[in-house]
Each structure stands twice: as structure tokens, then as C-alpha cells.
Amino acid sequence: MTRAGQVYLIGAGPGDPELLTVRAQRLLQGAEIVVHDRLVSPDVLAVCPETAIRISVGKASACHPVPQDEINALLLTHAEQGRIVARLKGGDPLIFGRGSEEAAFLQSHGIEVHVVPGITAAQGAASATGVPLTHRGLAGAVQYVTGHRQAGQVLDLDWRRLADPDTTLVVYMGVANIGQIAMGLMTAGLDPTTPVLAVAEATTPRERRLFSWLDKIAHDLRVAELEPPVLFMIGRVVSLYSETGVPQEMAASAMVSANA
Structure with missing residues (x-):
């Protein structure tokens, strides 16, 4: 048997x-x-x-x-x-x-x-870039959403719920629809100057990053030609991003301590 x-x-x-x-x-x-x-x-x-x-x-x-x-x-x-x-x-x-x-x-x-279980792409991208998914005074919650639907289906996301300035929005699989996603969020009231970080192939030697804003991300993504898999982090926490991978606020504190 x-x-x-x-x-x-x-x-x-x-x-x-x-x-x-x-x-x-x-x-x-x-x-x-x-x-x-x-x-x-x-x-x-x-x-x-x-x-x-x-x-x-x-x-x-x-x-x-x-x-x-x-x-x-x-x-x-x-x-x-x-x-x-x-x-x-x-x-x-x-x-x-x-x-x-x-x-x-x-x-x-x-x-x-x-x-x-495994470390999801959002956690990997956050650790690699130094952008925290939550941060006191900037984001008290995080939302994960997929940025595509099955072929022929409408991207019917709950834009009003997602356009919460007090949360971090993480978009998986959203390269093809990032323009529509950005427009949906702005129409629902999210500030066009909300920072966005796109990360391709996070945590690998092939990782690429693109810092932009909500009203410019679709254009900037086309220019940068980032290829999937790309993860988008949208929200005020992205303002802490620095190319060193250490949040700007933490980096500033470290400099103050070093000079004390």
C-alpha cells in the first residue's frame, strides 16, 4: 500500500x-x-x-x-x-x-x-529600505491590497477605505494598474503629494527602488522601467526613506548622538 x-x-x-x-x-x-x-x-x-x-x-x-x-x-x-x-x-x-x-x-x-509561514514582500521591502510600515504620528495601521484582478475584471477597490492618510497602504502586483490606483486614491481624498516608494525584487541583489509622489508615480514608473515584481508603499511613512536604508529620523538621531 x-x-x-x-x-x-x-x-x-x-x-x-x-x-x-x-x-x-x-x-x-x-x-x-x-x-x-x-x-x-x-x-x-x-x-x-x-x-x-x-x-x-x-x-x-x-x-x-x-x-x-x-x-x-x-x-x-x-x-x-x-x-x-x-x-x-x-x-x-x-x-x-x-x-x-x-x-x-x-x-x-x-x-x-x-x-x-514566510516573510511577506511588504516586510522584506520595509526592512531593506528602512521604511517602517507603522510609525508613531505617521501611520497607526497598515493595509495590504492586490493591485490587479483576473483578466477582464474591474479593479473595484474600496478607494475611500484605502485612502486613509493615517495608514500605510502596500500594493502588491500593481505595476499595470498603478495609474488607476493613484487616481482612485486621489479621487477619494488622499493628498496628491503623498510619498510613494516602489521596490522591485526587494531583498535580492537585483533590488531597485523608486521614490515618487502619488500624482507622479505612474509617469515616474514608466520612465524608470521597473519590472515586476514591484511592491508599492504609499503613505506618510515613506517620507522617512533614505537611500542608506535607515529612516531619516533615525539617521538624524544617530548623527546628533555621534556629535554630542
């Missing part, structure tokens, strides 16, 4: 393999099958053993070569064959990663599923 397989939904983090959790690294090193998304960095994939079978099921904007139902079937097939399957997703598997959908499908077929 074939032993029952198991599927681990593993968060690969934002790209830097040193940001993998200890558990994620251990499980990847013992995986027989690794089904991974496009946004999983080559450095993270290198953690997997050479004996593991790697299967790419990555998606890009308007390009889904492996539909979700086929991914579900693929995971089920290997698990039913008794394999240890690592379903490797960029960031955290339960934040805009369809991890919960895959878990529900597998569990409905009697497959044991374990979720291994």
Missing part, C-alpha cells in the same frame, strides 16, 4: 534565502517534489536538494500557463503517490498566494497539509 504523502505550503520570503525560516529551510532540504511560483528567487531554489524534482507553475500578468485547477491536480497526484511535496510560494503562502485555496482542495481529498 502506498504511504500517504504530505504537502507543505511554504513561504519562500521576498527573495533573500537568509530570510527563510529555519523550518522552511529544513523542509525544502527534505522535499522530493518542489512545485514553485515564478517569484521564487533562484537563490531560494538553490536550497532544494539536487535530487528534488522542480516543477515551475509560475504566473505572470495576463499569462497563466498552468491554470489553478491543474496546479491543484498536480499537487494531489504527487501527494497520492506518497511523495513529500513542497509547494513553494513567494512571500507568505496565505497572503495573495492562493495557498488557502490549494489547502482546501487537498484537504477535501484527504491529503495532509502543513502551512509554513
Whole structure:
């Protein structure tokens, strides 16, 4: 009788393999099958053993070569064959990663599923750039939102809720629609001079950053030609950004202490 397989939904983090959790690294090193998304960095994939079978099921904007139902079937097939399957997703598997959908499908077929959290892109970008997601007096909360919809569907975000000057808004997967997103936020009352930081491939050696303002981000992004994956941080906390990766307020305090 074939032993029952198991599927681990593993968060690969934002790209830097040193940001993998200890558990994620251990499980990847013992995986027989690794089904991974496009946004999983080559450095993270290198953690997997050479004996593991790697299967790419990555998606890009308007390009889904492996539909979700086929991914579900693929995971089920290997698990039913008794394999240890690592379903490797960029960031955290339960934040805009369809991890919960895959878990529900597998569990409905009697497959044991374990979720291994990862550092999501927002946390990775914040640590790499020194921009805090919350900061006393600037932002008391943070909102995560995805900046795209399935093909043909309207980007029907709750602009009034998102246009809160007392929160930080983090937009995932928003390159194609950042102009529409900025307009929606400004129409709902967010100040056009609200600072925006776009970060491409955060925490990796290929990381690029673009500082702009809400009313200029769409134009500046086109000029800069940042390629996905790009994360947008929108809000007053972005005013603390400095190219050193240390918030300006902290940097100023350090200079005062050094000169005292």
C-alpha cells in the first residue's frame, strides 16, 4: 500500500534565502517534489536538494500557463503517490498566494497539509529600505491590497477605505494598474503629494527602488522601467526613506548622538 504523502505550503520570503525560516529551510532540504511560483528567487531554489524534482507553475500578468485547477491536480497526484511535496510560494503562502485555496482542495481529498509561514514582500521591502510600515504620528495601521484582478475584471477597490492618510497602504502586483490606483486614491481624498516608494525584487541583489509622489508615480514608473515584481508603499511613512536604508529620523538621531 502506498504511504500517504504530505504537502507543505511554504513561504519562500521576498527573495533573500537568509530570510527563510529555519523550518522552511529544513523542509525544502527534505522535499522530493518542489512545485514553485515564478517569484521564487533562484537563490531560494538553490536550497532544494539536487535530487528534488522542480516543477515551475509560475504566473505572470495576463499569462497563466498552468491554470489553478491543474496546479491543484498536480499537487494531489504527487501527494497520492506518497511523495513529500513542497509547494513553494513567494512571500507568505496565505497572503495573495492562493495557498488557502490549494489547502482546501487537498484537504477535501484527504491529503495532509502543513502551512509554513514566510516573510511577506511588504516586510522584506520595509526592512531593506528602512521604511517602517507603522510609525508613531505617521501611520497607526497598515493595509495590504492586490493591485490587479483576473483578466477582464474591474479593479473595484474600496478607494475611500484605502485612502486613509493615517495608514500605510502596500500594493502588491500593481505595476499595470498603478495609474488607476493613484487616481482612485486621489479621487477619494488622499493628498496628491503623498510619498510613494516602489521596490522591485526587494531583498535580492537585483533590488531597485523608486521614490515618487502619488500624482507622479505612474509617469515616474514608466520612465524608470521597473519590472515586476514591484511592491508599492504609499503613505506618510515613506517620507522617512533614505537611500542608506535607515529612516531619516533615525539617521538624524544617530548623527546628533555621534556629535554630542
